[in-house]
Amino acid sequence: MHASAGLPARGFAIALVAFISVSLAVAFEWNEQSLGSLSDFGWQPTVLEPEMGDNNIYASVSGENELTDSDFFTFLIPEDWELISITLTSFTDPNDTTFIGIEDTPVYFTGQGNPYYYGFTFMSQALVGQDLLPALGASNGNFTPPLGYGAYSFWINESSTARNYSLNLRFIMVGDINCDGVVDFADINPFVDALTNPDVYAAMYPDCPVENGDFDGDGQIGFSDINAFVDLMLSIQVE
């Protein structure tokens, strides 16, 4: 069974999940080597489309004259989704840091005096493997993670030599156990599967983030998550 170009991707994905139990979520994987450098312009950032779970950027920046390259990108966090982490997964310069800024607008206005200066921090080798989101939020006291619904833009800026960096952005939707983008009664059976047949659940929804059903934050969907899940199901308005 193969996807045909004419089918709406979303509907096709849902159909496939139903029939062959495979999650087709395609996260953004922006690799500059194949897709080109992220935009150099804050007023026209590269638009990324988050998918549930892990999304990745593999990129480089430089402040060297003829190689000047800064990176602007933006994305919309859909309603009821959360961005729970921005992990620096690699950074090649052992001796220097690189600026990363965030604004809560779809375009990025550079300059510290503007009212949209939402947060910033600096990437370094010492921070590889760490989540940058808490520092981005704490810098100007504007937020504590996770980030919720809305448009956000980012600026990676370097005034010195070229370096590579990569980021992992993890998006979740609490209660969406089958990762179809909706929290409803269709999530009950997958939740029961996750409890009683975790291998089956993992095979059915390999890209569905555990945080969607891990209400107590112990790293797995378990019996200690039942009460919170039931409360969530009971809160759903039946039309």
Ligand SMILES: [Ca+2]
């Ligand atoms: Ca770049």
Ligand SMILES: [Ca+2]
């Ligand atoms: Ca660029």
Ligand SMILES: [Ca+2]
């Ligand atoms: Ca769901």
Ligand SMILES: [Ca+2]
């Ligand atoms: Ca749990």
